[in-house]
Amino acid sequence: MTGSFPIAELEPIAIPDVIPKTAMMTAATDSALIAAALNGAEAAFRELFRRHTPYLLQFVSRVLGASRADAEDVVQDTWLRAYPALVTFRSDSSFSTWLCSVGLRAALDSMRRGKRHTADTLFDDDYHVQPPATEERMDLETAIARLAPGYRMVLVLHDVQGFTHEEIGAQLGIAPGTSKAQLFKARRVMRALLTGREKHDVQ
């Protein structure tokens, strides 16, 4: 028996006065948006940008440990690199993961340009962390930002993003063993920063 649906009992739908930016997002898949963007559809690219930039910006910002303005510059560079490379994207992997790998390379280049790091110096042990004042405790985000670049990158990729040492090695061009050693040291320094231990523990 079908019966009549009690229309009168339906809750009225609240229509907001101003449509938020997120409401403009369509149900189109990333693959469909990528195909349209490659055909020159600016609207599709904007949709892709709005969908993935908040995640990318947080990732890049954490990897760089830099100001928001610097992170946004790297995000811009990431999209400028990613757009012509969209043809190489295979939908068997997540688009945000692919985009973050492009972002990581852009962040590495930015760090090398800014601080004159080479691939080796990013991961050497001569870099000293700026220690906090004695007994100063800091939140986790600040502690990560204060780590040496090599430590920070490996810790973010492994402990925050969930990459394996093999994947990190492939992304950063280092041996998996190096990644493991960097992570060990990164965690030790991070703990020292979080508990506000003595200066010598941090270096």
Add this chain to the structure above:
Amino acid sequence: MYNDDEELTVSEIEALAALPRELPPGDLLEERVVRELRREGHFTSGRSRARLNSAWRIAAAVALFTGGVATGRYLMTPGAPRDATVVPVELRESTATQVNRSGSLVAVREMWL
């Protein structure tokens, strides 16, 4: 709470998992990126596309007009092939015939002269 072993403690894992995963970009970032991509010629704005379409239409119209004028001149030249001059000659003949047929018009003209 913290240990110096390689492995993370439960509270550390929870703290890392609780870190925010997204950071909203500034309002200008999207425009900056789109402007740069436009400048590199990856996509054009709607206005640019409309301007390009208009230019193509004007160019096509000019080409059609010029082609028509050139063809007409060619057909009117004395050295043009016979086949090509058939149409205008026939046109002239038919016009003349028409004038002869309308003899009243010629008669009226001669009367006034």
